[in-house]
Every structure is written in structure tokens, then in C-alpha cells.
């Protein structure tokens with residue numbers, strides 16, 4: 001490393017240590033830029049793919065008001081995708097390139113969206129658990145060292161809290177409803193609980209990026225710490241509505257004040273990441289077909305804008 | 315029929331027409347959610363779906379109140395059959411490609427905009443209030459779909475071709491928009507409903523001008539037989555309703 005680079009790196013790390021935000025025009029190490037592009041684009045893709053499992057229940061929502069709130073929620077997720085793509089673009093990558101990486105499988109998205117939504121209780125459970133887990137993660141990211149990403153997460157968190165409340169409301173109404181509804185709720189929670197815990201990523205012992213990301217304050221807490229926080233928040237919520245979390249090892253530790261939980265099936269986690277989840281193929285296929293079927297529309301919009309501009313110049 | 319009773323029945327029917335139009339269109343638009351040609355359009359189409367379903371809620375709620383049989387907006391949405399629905403056949407047509415969706419949307423948006431513009435002055439207070447609030451949304455919807463008609467019509471060769479196909483295909487459904495029956499006539503005479511004859515003039519003007527500007531041809535006026543305001547529909551509506559109504563019909567005792 002040249003002397004100059006070393007000095008820049010030292011100054012960069014000092015700014016981060018002092019809690020300053022890094023802005024797009026500031027000098028940053030290539031690794032920092034790369035890691036952020038990876039994380040932000042993955043986050044953006046997750047918002048986008050996340051619209052699919054819930055979006056397909058809008059037409060089946062059981063009341064007009066539920067239809068309205070689900071539509072609004074899925075629309076919010078599209079908005080999150082948009083802020084995040086914009087945040088990533090400040091690092092010198094454009095949206096088309098990110099889309100290409102998603103469709104080619106080079107870029108990942110949150111594995112949770114590779115599970116199917118089977119009943120209306122899934123919509124409540126996703127709001128409660130999946131948005132709930134996202135909040136824990138994004139609350140941390142709202143304090144991260146990269147300014148545009150921190151600000152995007154701050155905006156997103158406000159809406160996610162609303163999503164979580166609505167999801168939990170669906171669950172508590174159904175859990176206090178008919179036998180058929182209670183059965184749907186328990187079944188949905190049984191299916192979504194473990195994948196929600198996996199949303200925080202691999203265990204700290206097997207998380208190669210964590211050390212560097214924490215030093216640069218891209219992340220402020222480790223995967224396992226965030227996961228624990230989520231479990232601690234969620235167990236009392238499950239008890240309040242008489243829903244059983246599918247983990248016989250779940251127990252409260254008086255000393256650490258943590259809810260200890262059982263072993264996560266990491267084989268499943270890695271299999272789903274590699275594309276062997278129940279819905280991987282459909283999710284990517286849906287994105288690919290939206291891109292393909294939308295191509296002539298985007299071309300038309302560009303051609304029309306160019307024609308208009310030419311007319312204005314003339 | 316006695317005049318008070320007939321009046322309520324007229325108003326109930328009229329509100330169903332307005333509400334069902336927006337509910338069914340909102341349903342179709344929400345099918346795009348997550349599948350739009352670009353993220354910005356996903357947001358715009360779900361926003362428009364949201365407004366339409368929101369307006370349907372207000373309109374059907376008022377319909378239920380006027381009917382006076384204790385039916386809520388959800389009862390009206392989820393427990394009526396195809397032959398009870400009063401939406402235009404245009405709105406139950408499948409989304410097709412983006413051009414079909416936007417042409418359908420444009421035809422309806424012009425209609426809806428002028429309907430609300432008239433209903434703002436409705437002598438029925440509740441309906442007038444809904445119109446005031448909805449007109450702002452309808453104005454945005456119309457701007458959105460009109461701009462797309464221009465872009466698609468005058469964009470590329472392919473977009474022009476697709477949009478012309480959509481216009482030709484959907485045009486025959488637009489005739490029944492302006493078919494006034496006795497209910498329309500009575501309510502219009504009372505200053506409550508929008509005058510369909512006047513709306514037709516405004517609709518023609520905006521649609522003709524927009525198609526011309528978009529370099530699209532206006533098809534000949536050959537219209538399909540109407541009757542959706544009396545419960546006649548295409549086969550598509552039955553499938554929409556079976557999907558939409560599945561949960562409340564399967565679990566009539568459940569709350570959600």
C-alpha cells in the first residue's frame with residue numbers, strides 16, 4: 001500500500017471511530033465500497049422479491065380494510081427497494097447492473113422469501129416475524145457509518161414498525177378467533193419461526209465478513225447478538241397470544257436475561273441460499289419475467305423522452 | 315314504487331355501480347403488484363389500486379347505509395354473486411400486457427374524473443363528500459394514464475403496435491359506459507347523479523385528443539351489448555369473485 005493510501009485509510013478509520021458519517025464523495029477503501037454495494041443491493045433485492053409472497057394474497061384478503069393495508073404494505077416494500085437502489089447508486093453502481101446480478105443469481109436476496117405463503121395467517125406471521133426481524137436488523141443499520149444507507153434505513157424502519165403492528169394484529173385476531181383460524185396461525189408460526197431466525201445470517205463463528213464490517217461500523221452488532229435480541233422481543237409476544245414457538249429447547253436464563261433457543265438447522269439455511277428452497281425458482285422466474293415483459297415499456301418510455309427532448313431543442 | 319323507497323333503491327343501485335367499478339378495477343390492478351415493468355410503476359399501480367379500493371369502501375359503505383338492511387361494505391363485496399355486481403365489463407377484462415392495462419385505465423380514468431367532477435355538486439351530501447375527496451385522486455390517476463398513452467403510442471414501433479391493439483380490443487367495451495337507464499335519469503333529474511350525456515361529450519373530447527396526440531387511431535364505434543349495470547357480465551368476473559371472496563365465504567363466522 002502506498003504511503004498516501006495508508007494515511008487516507010488511517011484518516012478514514014479515525015473518522016469512523018469518531019462516529020462521523022461517510023458520504024458518497026468522501027474517500028473510502030475499495031473493500032468498504034464493495035461490501036456496502038453487496039449489502040445494500042442484497043437488501044434492495046430482498047425488498048423487491050419480498051413483495052411476491054405477500055402480493056399474491058392481496059386479491060384474497062378477507063376484508064376490504066385488510067386488502068387496503070396489505071396493498072399499502074407491499075407498496076411500501078417497493079418504496080424501500082427504491083430508496084435502497086438509490087443509496088447503492090451513490091457508490092457507483094447502477095440499477096440495471098444490480099438487476100442483472102439479481103437475475104443471474106450473482107447477487108443474493110433474503111432467503112426467507114423462498115418460502116411459500118399458504119394461508120392468510122402467513123400474512124400476519126410475515127408482518128409479525130419477518131418485518132419484526134427486519135426491524136431489529138435495520139434499527140442497527142440506521143446507525144451505520146455510511147450516510148445514505150443509514151438514512152435509508154431510518155426511513156424504512158418507521159414503515160416496518162407499522163407493518164409489524166398490522167401483522168401482529170392479524171395474528172392476535174386470528175389466535176382469538178375460530179378453531180380453524182387458530183390452526184392456521186399455529187401452522188404459519190411453525191413454518192416461519194426458524195426461517196425468521198435464519199434472517200440474521202450465519203452464526204458468528206462462520207461469518208467471514210463480520211469482523212471487518214464491525215470495525216468500519218457498517219454493522220454495529222453481530223448476527224448472533226441481533227438474533228438473540230429478536231428472540232427476546234418475540235417470545236413474550238407469542239405468549240401474549242397463546243401461540244407456541246416450535247422450539248422445545250426455548251427457555252429463559254435468569255442470569256443472562258436471555259431466552260435461550262435450540263439449534264438452528266444451518267444445512268437448510270445454506271441449501272436455500274444455494275437455490276434449493278421451495279420457491280427459489282418461482283421467485284426468480286417472476287422477477288425475470290417482469291423484466292422481460294417490461295422491456296418494451298422501458299424502451300418506449302426512453303424513446304418518447306428522447307423525442308420530446310429533441311422537439312424542445314428544435 | 316313509493317317515491318321514498320324508490321329513491322333509496324335508486325341511490326343504492328347507483329352507489330353499487332360506482333363502488334363495484336372501483337373494487338373490480340382495484341382488484342385487477344393489484345394483480346400487477348411485484349410484476350410491473352419498473353419499480354416506479356409497481357408503486358404507481360399499487361397506489362392507484364389503493365385509491366380505487368379506498369373509494370370503493372366509502373361508496374359501498376354508503377350504499378349499505380342507504381339500503382338499511384344492515385349490510386356492511388364487506389358484506390356487499392364478499393357476499394354478492396356475479397349477477398349482483400354492477401361494474402362495467404371493461405374493468406373486469408384481464409390485465410393483458412402493460413398497454414392493455416393502461417388503455418383500460420385511461421378509458422376509465424377519463425370517465426371517473428368527469429363523474430367525480432359532476433358529483434362534487436351532487437345534492438346528496440354523502441356522495442358529494444366522497445366525490446370531493448376522490449376527485450383529487452382521480453386527477454392524478456388520469457394524468458398518470460394519459461401520460462402513458464402518449465409514451466406508449468408515440469414511443470417505439472412495438473409500443474405503438476401493442477397500444478393500438480389494446481385500443482382496438484377495448485374500445486367496444488366503452489359503449490356501455492354511457493348507457494343511461496331509468497335510475498340514471500331519475501337521479502340526474504334530481505341533481506344527485508352525474509349526467510352521462512354530458513360525461514360522454516367530455517370523455518369523447520379528451521379520448522379523441524389524447525389518441526390523436528399519441529398517434530393512435532380511434533376505432534370505429536362498434537360497441538358490444540352492455541347491461542353490466544343490470545348484472546350482465548363476461549366470464550372473467552366469476553373468477554375474480556371466487557378468488558376475492560374465498561375466505562369470508564369459507565369461514566362465514568370468522569372475523570379477520
Ligand SMILES: [Fe+2]
Pocket residue numbers: 047076077080156160
Ligand atoms: Fe421493507
Ligand SMILES: [Fe+2]
Pocket residue numbers: 077131159160163
Ligand atoms: Fe415491511
